[in-house]
Structures are given as C-alpha cells and as structure tokens.
Amino acid sequence: MIPTSLPGSPFIAYREGSLFVEDVRLADLAREHGTPVYVYSQAAMLAALAAYQRGFEGRKVQICYAMKANSSLAVLQLFARQGCGFDIVSGGELQRVLAAGGDASKVIFSGVGKTRAEMRQALQAGIGCFNVESESELEVLNDVATSLGQRAPVSIRVNPNVDPKTHPYISTGLKGNKFGVAHERTVATYQRAAALPGLRVVGIDCHIGSQITEETPYLDAVDRMLDLVRDIEAAGIAIHHIDFGGGLGINYNGDAPPAADALWTKLLAKLDARGYGDRQFMIEPGRSLVGNAGVCVTEVLYVKPGEQKNFCIVDAAMNDLPRPAMYQAFHAIVPLEASAPAGGGGEHVYDVVGPICESGDWIGRDRRLAVQPGDQLAVLSAGAYCSSMGSNYNTRSRPAEVLVNGAKAHLIRSRESVEDTFRCEKLAP
Numbered sequence: 523m524i525p526t527s528l529p530g531s532p533f534i535a536y537r538e539g540s541l542f543v544e545d546v547r548l549a550d551l552a553r554e555h556g557t558p559v560y561v562y563s564q565a566a567m568l569a570a571l572a573a574y575q576r577g578f579e580g581r582k583v584q585i586c587y588a589m590k591a592n593s594s595l596a597v598l599q600l601f602a603r604q605g606c607g608f609d610i611v612s613g614g615e616l617q618r619v620l621a622a623g624g625d626a627s628k629v630i631f632s633g634v635g636k637t638r639a640e641m642r643q644a645l646q647a648g649i650g651c652f653n654v655e656s657e658s659e660l661e662v663l664n665d666v667a668t669s670l671g672q673r674a675p676v677s678i679r680v681n682p683n684v685d686p687k688t689h690p691y692i693s694t695g696l697k698g699n700k701f702g703v704a705h706e707r708t709v710a711t712y713q714r715a716a717a718l719p720g721l722r723v724v725g726i727d728c729h730i731g732s733q734i735t736e737e738t739p740y741l742d743a744v745d746r747m748l749d750l751v752r753d754i755e756a757a758g759i760a761i762h763h764i765d766f767g768g769g770l771g772i773n774y775n776g777d778a779p780p781a782a783d784a785l786w787t788k789l790l791a792k793l794d795a796r797g798y799g800d801r802q803f804m805i806e807p808g809r810s811l812v813g814n815a816g817v818c819v820t821e822v823l824y825v826k827p828g829e830q831k832n833f834c835i836v837d838a839a840m841n842d843l844p845r846p847a848m849y850q851a852f853h854a855i856v857p858l859e860a861s862a863p864a865g866g867g868g869e870h871v872y873d874v875v876g877p878i879c880e881s882g883d884w885i886g887r888d889r890r891l892a893v894q895p896g897d898q899l900a901v902l903s904a905g906a907y908c909s910s911m912g913s914n915y916n917t918r919s920r921p922a923e924v925l926v927n928g929a930k931a932h933l934i935r936s937r938e939s940v941e942d943t944f945r946c947e948k949l950a951p
C-alpha cells in the first residue's frame with residue numbers, strides 16, 4: 523500500500539505511513555487550509571537551484587528563473603534572494619518580479635508577442651535584455667526605445683532546428699514552431715539589429731523546448747548556437763552573452779533526465795573545446811527548479827463504480843491542475859495516509875477526475891488506489907505549470923498555497939473567495 527519510492531523530490535516522503543513535505547505532515551496542512559491546496563518544499567527548490575550552481579561553478583553565469591512555471595510571489599522572492607534573475611513573458615510577470623523584490627536588471631523578456639506597452643514598461647524598469655523573436659519585433663522595439671530616448675539591450679532568439687523529443691505543444695526549437703528566428707536568417711537579423719539606433723546587441727538566445735529528458739538535443743543546440751556566434755562575430759557584431767534557455771525535464775513517472783550539474787559539466791566541456799568557455803552565460807530553467815518541489819493535496823468526494831471504468835471523484839480539477847487535460851500529462855497520485863484503508867474495499871483501478879463538466883477533466887487515468895470518500899490524495903510533481911496555469915473555470919476559486927521550510931509552513935496564497943473571482947465584473951445597466 524505504501525508506495526516504496528515516489529517520483530520526484532527526496533523532500534516529499536512517507537514517515538510512518540504519513541506523507542510529509544520536509545517536516546510537515548500534509549494531512550495537518552489539509553486540515554488547516556482545506557483542499558485542494560498546493561504545498562511546496564523550499565528545500566527542494568533550493569536543492570534544484572544548487573545543482574545548477576554546482577554545474578556552473580567558476581563560470582560567469584546568470585540563472586534567470588523562467589517564472590511562468592510557478593509565479594507565486596513567495597517563490598519569486600525565494601529565488602531573488604538567491605541572486606536569480608527572471609525570464610519573463612509578459613508585462614504582468616515583470617510587475618510580479620518587482621513586487622517580489624526581484625532585480626529588474628537581471629530580467630530577460632522572452633515571447634513572440636510583446637506589445638508596445640510591455641516594451642515601454644520593461645525599458646522604463648531597466649530590464650537586462652529583450653530576447654527578440656522576429657525581425658518585425660526588432661523594428662517595433664527600436665521604435666519604442668527611440669521614443670523613450672533609450673537603447674534597448676537585445677538578444678535574438680534563434681531557432682536551432684533541433685528536435686527536443688518532447689510533447690509537440692512544448693517543443694519550441696523546430697522549424698515548424700512559432701518561436702525564434704530561423705537559423706539561416708540569423709546573421710542578417712543581427713546586422714539589422716546592429717544598424718538600428720534604438721537597439722544595443724548584447725547576446726544570443728535559444729530555448730528548444732520543455733521536459734527534455736536527453737542531453738543530445740542540448741549538445742546539438744550548443745553546436746548550432748556556437749556556429750552562429752562565430753558567424754555573427756565574423757560580421758563584426760560582438761556577442762556578450764550566450765543564453766541557452768531552459769527546458770530540462772523532471773521525473774514525473776520514472777523519467778530520468780540528466781542532473782543539471784552533470785548536464786552542464788558536459789555542455790561546458792563542449793564550450794571549452796570550442797573556445798567559448800569563458801563567455802558570460804545565461805540559462806532560463808523553469809520546471810526543473812520547481813516541478814518536483816510541489817504537490818497538490820485533494821480530497822476524495824465520491825467513488826463511482828462504472829460499467830467500463832471506476833471513477834474516483836476528487837475536489838481538485840482541471841482548472842486547478844490543467845496539465846493532464848492540456849497535455850495528457852502524467853502526475854503520480856498517492857494517498858496522504860498509507861495505512862490500510864479502514865472501510866476495507868481494497869484496491870481498484872480508477873480514473874481520478876474532478877468535478878468540472880468536461881470529460882477532459884481528469885487528473886490521472888487507470889490508477890490503482892484503495893480509496894473511499896473523505897480520503898486525501900497528493901498529486902505529485904505539481905510545482906510547475908500547475909497553479910500558474912490555473913483558471914476559475916466553473917467559478918471555482920483558486921486553491922490556497924503553502925510554502926514549507928523545515929518544520930514551518932507559511933500560507934503564501936489564501937484560497938480565493940467567490941467574490942474574488944467576479945470582482946472585475948459588472949451587471950449591465
């Protein structure tokens with residue numbers, strides 16, 4: 523009954539049959555805050571960051587946490603205090619960074635659809651770099667910067683055309699993807715950028731996808747990037763930093779991505795061999811810093827035997843945790859209390875589903891569980907792209923969030939009230 527090894531973090535584990543995050547029993551948090559509730563381990567996040575820091579020891583690197591993975595203010599604050607910068611994809615994210623005490627000069631702004639207003643906001647805040655994704659964006663950014671009397675620092679995001687071998691929705695570095703500038707157009711695009719008076723070329727950037735579990739796509743992308751750095755610099759344009767993006771995968775279900783330090787040791791050896799090892803580097807990890815640090819605790823509402831399937835209906839749904847519905851993603855689901863179930867029915871195979879009126883509203887399929895109403899379950903590896911992708915669909919209030927540090931648990935987001943969910947709405951006259 524007790525799962526012997528949980529995918530993910532050593533900071534989330536059973537102690538005498540009860541699931542703990544660090545030194546806090548999840549059942550206690552569920553009682554205090556209700557369900558569904560997100561719980562994060564601070565130690566797990568810091569350990570994930572430390573793996574990158576070890577990999578880069580002795581190098582010039584700025585780690586920019588890709589905050590769309592989990593943009594809770596307290597999570598941003600934690601990384602800001604460790605010296606991290608942030609990879610943002612909207613003006614809203616910039617405001618969050620500033621609200622959390624982050625340093626604007628360590629912010630890089632990615633995304634294919636930046637608006638003029640967002641560019642202005644970012645220039646006024648003094649961000650470190652715009653990762654420009656198209657030739658037309660260059661012209662608009664030049665325009666906005668010139669009107670403010672500024673020169674915008676830019677990197678161009680190149681599309682290295684390597685296959686990251688991940689889900690098509692989170693694969694971003696292939697020719698058919700909307701991201702970045704095509705490899706063949708890169709030098710010409712840099713020449714254009716260098717000629718525009720409102721821009722200052724500072725670097726080069728790529729990001730090939732997400733939940734990457736092999737090292738080969740990274741090694742290939744580095745080679746393609748360095749070929750471009752050589753060609754751009756041969757054209758007389760200096761590249762001050764090289765940004766390798768994010769995308770390193772985590773263990774959801776027995777996945778075995780390379781550890782961050784091992785991966786970077788390999789990549790840096792390649793950079794050294796090609797004579798680029800002493801450059802300023804940037805990386806933009808998201809999922810790998812937070813994904814395995816979080817769980818979503820949910821309560822079983824009903825158990826419903828069906829003709830073809832048994833359903834375990836829980837109080838968390840696709841609005842709280844959208845990855846299964848969006849990407850058919852797998853999250854391990856385990857009981858909070860792994861002692862023998864009181865009522866006896868034993869184990870059955872269930873689809874674990876939420877209350878939302880959509881057949882796509884599922885959290886896990888074909889899971890072997892011994893459950894009855896009132897039992898609580900933890901959805902694992904829920905620290906990345908879960909809460910941050912949440913919505914209010916079906917007028918469901920967004921869950922509370924708790925950050926655990928050792929034996930201490932801090933409420934970092936209160937459960938939304940229903941009034942919160944319609945605060946911006948008005949009745950027609």
Ligand SMILES: *Cc1c(COP(=O)(O)O)cnc(C)c1O
Binds near residue numbers: 591729731808809810
């Ligand atoms: C989402 C994103 C990242 C982070 O990806 P992860 O897979 O979470 O590490 C980094 N850079 C850019 C440009 C992104 O869009």
